[in-house]
Amino acid sequence: MPRRQRFTFKRAEDRLNSWRAGVNAAIAQDAEALAVRNDMVAMLVYVRDNKVVGTQSTGNMPLKAVREVTARFADPPALESVFAGKTFRVRSEEDVWPLHLLHVLAEVGGLIQTGRARRWRLTPQGDRFLNAPPILQAAFLLAVWWHRVNWLIAYPLQGMGDSLPPWFTEITLAALRSVPLKTDVPFDQFADALIAETGLTWTARDTSVARQSLRASIQHMVVYPLERFGAVACTRRKEPLGKGTVSRLDSFRITRLGGGLLTAVALLGD
Secondary structure, eight states: OOOOOOOOHHHHHHHTHHHHHTOOHHHHHHHHHOHHHHHHHHHHHHHHHSOOBOOTTTOOOOHHHHHHHHTTSSSOOOSEEEETTEEEEOOSGGGOHHHHHHHHHHHHTTSEEOOTTSBOEEOHHHHHHHTSOHHHHHHHHHHHHHHHSOGGGGSOOGGGOSSOOTTHHHHHHHHHHTSOTTOOEEHHHHHHHHHHHHTOOOOSSOOTTHHHHHHHHHIIIIIHHHHHTTSEEEEEEEEEETTEEEEEEEEEEEOHHHHHHHHHHHHTOO
């Protein structure tokens, strides 16, 4: 059996040469404007230019760096909130999902080296990433999420178990690539079909919330990451909840950028 090659930006870049040549200018512009890509660039530049030492407990960014990095984001997340007259402040990087996701993608993708009480460093692959065209940057980051990250970090409920069913990500990718571009896909219908096809199950004793929780897992592990990458556009509806309303995901559609990125993700699969 041939040895499995490392998943590096250089190898991804080489494999996507032909794909990149066929990407039209509009899709390339969409990738250049993509917030998550620009945020990753901002984080990597910060790591390159500043001394960031991982915390003793987890190796995550210290709060000073969290504040300074997120201030550079396209849409800086709130680091404190007020509820019932009390102010709540983030206590760790993991409380700021947009930043923590970038940390995971960069580390798993080999763009940075981190560690507990160790200085974060940009790797040669990270430097190569910074100098690459935006469309390749976006494709690589989504491929890292798809092929190298445990999606349960986006929905870490006990009832989901410790791992997803075999081939879950591959089946999900095939299902999405079968959808015509810019076609509205009812979310509940898509989620139920994917749950049935992949064998995704709820393992907690309380099964009364199983269907609702499994649908929510598809939202958090599949649709919302794709929305962050500009690969899907979501439509939401208002539903009554108590004295107010709540926003629910109603449908989504694959964007022109999404069609291109999903093709790249498929090309980078083993």
